[in-house]
Amino acid sequence: TTAERKxxxxxxxxxxxxxxxxxGGSVEGGLRAPxxxxxxxxxxxxxxxxxxxxxxSGSVKGGEREVGLTAYCYACTHKACDRKxxxxxxxxxxxxxxxxxxxxxxxQNTYAFCRLFPNACHQxxxxxxxxxxxxxxxxxxxxxxxxxxxxxxxxxxxxxxRAREKGxxxxxxxxxxxxxxxxxxxxxRAWSDGEADPAATxxxxxxxxxxxxxxxxxxCTAHDASVLAAPDLVEIMGAPPRQSxxxxxxxxxxxxxxxxxxxxxxxxxxxxxxxxxxxVRGGLLASWTLYAAVPSTRATLSAxxxxxxxxxxxxxxxxxxxxxxxxxxxxPALFVVxxxxxxxxxxxxxxxxxxxxxxxxxAVLAPAYLAAGLCKIRYDGLADQFKGEWISHxxxxxxxxxxxxxxxxRIAAAPALCALFSLGNLTxxxxxxxxxxxxxxSRLAPRLRRAAAVAWVGFHVSIFGLLGPNFIxxxxxxxxxxxxxxxxxPNGDAKPADARTHGDFARALAATALLSAWFAVQLxxxxxxxxxxxxxxxxxxxxxxxxEMSMYTRLTNxxxxxxxxxxxxxxxxxxxxxxxxSERLRPGPKTREETDEETRASSGKTP
Numbered sequence: 132t133t134a135e136r137k138x139x140x141x142x143x144x145x146x147x148x149x150x151x152x153x154x155g156g157s158v159e160g161g162l163r164a165p166x167x168x169x170x171x172x173x174x175x176x177x178x179x180x181x182x183x184x185x186x187x188s189g190s191v192k193g194g195e196r197e198v199g200l201t202a203y204c205y206a207c208t209h210k211a212c213d214r215k216x217x218x219x220x221x222x223x224x225x226x227x228x229x230x231x232x233x234x235x236x237x238x239q240n241t242y243a244f245c246r247l248f249p250n251a252c253h254q255x256x257x258x259x260x261x262x263x264x265x266x267x268x269x270x271x272x273x274x275x276x277x278x279x280x281x282x283x284x285x286x287x288x289x290x291x292x293r294a295r296e297k298g299x300x301x302x303x304x305x306x307x308x309x310x311x312x313x314x315x316x317x318x319x320r321a322w323s324d325g326e327a328d329p330a331a332t333x334x335x336x337x338x339x340x341x342x343x344x345x346x347x348x349x350x351c352t353a354h355d356a357s358v359l360a361a362p363d364l365v366e367i368m369g370a371p372p373r374q375s376x377x378x379x380x381x382x383x384x385x386x387x388x389x390x391x392x393x394x395x396x397x398x399x400x401x402x403x404x405x406x407x408x409x410x411v412r413g414g415l416l417a418s419w420t421l422y423a424a425v426p427s428t429r430a431t432l433s434a435x436x437x438x439x440x441x442x443x444x445x446x447x448x449x450x451x452x453x454x455x456x457x458x459x460x461x462x463p464a465l466f467v468v469x470x471x472x473x474x475x476x477x478x479x480x481x482x483x484x485x486x487x488x489x490x491x492x493x494a495v496l497a498p499a500y501l502a503a504g505l506c507k508i509r510y511d512g513l514a515d516q517f518k519g520e521w522i523s524h525x526x527x528x529x530x531x532x533x534x535x536x537x538x539x540x541r542i543a544a545a546p547a548l549c550a551l552f553s554l555g556n557l558t559x560x561x562x563x564x565x566x567x568x569x570x571x572x573s574r575l576a577p578r579l580r581r582a583a584a585v586a587w588v589g590f591h592v593s594i595f596g597l598l599g600p601n602f603i604x605x606x607x608x609x610x611x612x613x614x615x616x617x618x619x620x621p622n623g624d625a626k627p628a629d630a631r632t633h634g635d636f637a638r639a640l641a642a643t644a645l646l647s648a649w650f651a652v653q654l655x656x657x658x659x660x661x662x663x664x665x666x667x668x669x670x671x672x673x674x675x676x677x678x679e680m681s682m683y684t685r686l687t688n689x690x691x692x693x694x695x696x697x698x699x700x701x702x703x704x705x706x707x708x709x710x711x712x713s714e715r716l717r718p719g720p721k722t723r724e725e726t727d728e729e730t731r732a733s734s735g736k737t738p
Contacts, residue, residue, distance in 0.1 A: 230367075231260055231367070232260070234263075234264035234265070234267035234268050234367070235252070235254075235260050236267070237270055237271070238252050238267030238353075239263075241267065241270040242266070242349060243349065244349055244351045245350065248353070250532060250533065250534050250599070251353040251354045251534070251599070251601065252353050254354050254532065262355065262360075262364065262455045265356070265357070265360040266353065266356075266357050266363075268360070268367060269350075272362075272363060272409075273359065273412070278344075278348060279349075282344060282345065282420055283341075285341075285420050285421070285424035286337065286338075286423050286424075289337065289424050289425065289426055293426045308631065308632055309631045309632060309633065309635075315636040316631050316636075317715075317717070318636055318640070319632075319638075319639050321639060321712055321716055322486050322635075322638065322639040324482075324485065324572075325571075326485070326577075327481060327488055328616075329477060329479060329483070329484040330478060332484035332487055333427040333478040333484070335614075336474070336477065337423050337427075339607060339608075339611045340422065340437075341419075342607060343607065344359075344416065344419060346603060346607070351601075351603055353601060354600075355601045356451040356452075357451075358448050358460060359415075361408060361412070361447040361451045361454070362408035362409045362411075364450075365405055366401075366405045368454065369401055370394065371387035371388070371391070371394050371453075372387075381669075381670070381671045381672055381673055382673035383673055383674055386450060386452075387453060390446070390450070391407075412443070412447060414439060414440075415439075415440050415443035415447065418437070418439040418443070419436065419437070419440035427478035428478065430475050430478065430479065433474055433475075434471070434474045434475040441468050442468075445464050445467065445468050448461070448464040449464075449676075452674055452675055457682075458503075458678055458682050459604060460604065461674070461676070462495050462605065463608050465495055466495045469494070470491075472637065472638050472641055473486055473490070481629055483634070486635065486639070488611075488612055488614055489571070490638070490645075491611055491612035492567055492580060492612040493567070493646065494642040494643075494645045494646045496564065496587070496608055496609060496612055497564035499680060500559065500563070501560065501561060501564045501649070502649055502650075502678070503682065504557060504561035505653055505697065506653075506679060506680055506681040506684055507683070508696065508697050509653075509684075509694060510670070510681065510687070510689065512688075513700075515687060516554075516556075516557050517550065517553065517554065518546075518550055518553070519546065519548075519549035519551070519553035519554075521553065521685055521687075522542075522543075522549040522550075522552045522556070523543045523546070524685060525598060526539050526540075526597065527543050529598040529599055530543075532599030533596070534597075535596055538596075539597050556590075559587065563582075563583045563587075564583070565707065565708075566579060566583075567579060567580060567583050568708055568711060571711075580612065580613045580614065581615065583609070583613070584610055584612065587606065587609040588606045591605055591606045600682070643712075645677075646708075648676075650701065650708075651677075652678070654701055654705075656697075657695075658698070659671060660694040661691060661694055661695065661698065667689045667690065667691070668686055668689050669686075670686070
């Protein structure tokens, strides 16, 4: 009868099947698998646990796992939830609310970062609660303490093996040198002339990779998403968020349709997608652990392990951004992918080491900060950047996320302080990154890099304390780009002695392409508004692969004059950077070795 059918428990979800399989249990007949934190119930208590009334009344503490689709309906807003395709009843939303709250509580009690900064994990918005719940579930699916121990042991082992090979310099691969003063040679010189120690750069890259994994594993990115929690986040959601027509017009790629087309179509398809993501995560942890253990002198092995991990990290980063759109993941992920071009030669060729530092600063960090500053001019106007009204607005709006609410309130109530903070933001997001690119060839470049790194790290600490967003990955990348151990390096020559090769030219092309992509996104945004092909009162944020960086913009009275001013600002920045690189591309004087080589060639003699 209808009444009997209503009393039957709903079929198990993929999430429940995975939990039961992980513990060797079963969910046949609709019975819920016992929770990891509570012993399995027996007898009459077990019978009561399986009833709908007990589950819906909340008396089953930790005894139920949420249906993934239910969590999806809970997390999505009404306009983002595709109610025509998925059923989102009030009962399922209530069950999901309990489950997400439970996982959020797991994160708060498990991670030391959440206990140290409670407000970072005590979020109330549904999107942030879902992200924190994904991290809470990761705590039970990834043995993070064992992985961290293996990473640290691998790092120590690498240093031990490198010490045994002391005195054995890594042999660079034979490569054909570029024609002197040709276009390819000048392009390679523009990105690889400078000062860097290959051994120190290879060591710093390993430290950066190990630190990045530890930060992700310990959820030091709260309250933003952890890249390693992407499989758990997808498992909780159970279905892809619906892509709106506005997002499609802005150029947001549908990552789920590309990478996981079957997600949400059936329980089996969803479980298969989650399993594949878990395999990718395992491959990332294994490959980068091996990369940390292999000495830098083993260039082929190091490059292979790093490339596998970089590809896996980029895929999980794309999934994380698609689940929870933000701006703290993309730039570090772009650096991780681009660095794969330098790993084979970074320990043996000074030019590869120089390129890696410059790539981090001039192709990733500086354009990312410039994009954020230009977006504030585009959407809020230049006058508001001097008045600081947007600072006061966001301090008041984000007070519940602040680690220091009283300080937040005092600054928001002081217009002079807001104006000062706004000018500081303009300096950090426009002046410093632009100076870092334009003054890269000057003698003050090392000091400027370190000053910029200190300013950027302090900038992100203040944002985290006052507003809540966590840009710890940006801070780590700024420290790497600053090259803090440069003073102790033995080579004092400003230009590497090794010849420029086709590998240097390929790396120069990749860095130039990424630098151009940042400003192409900015130009596209302004041109689309001025040509009336995109609404004036909406952000044109593609998020992936290169974001517009439009966070903390209010769209204050947007008009064509405002977008014209933004276009002029973008063109001025592009012109200044283009002039700097045109100076770098000028033919340089021939070296003594090149002159001697030409003399021998003209006389028909061999060296």
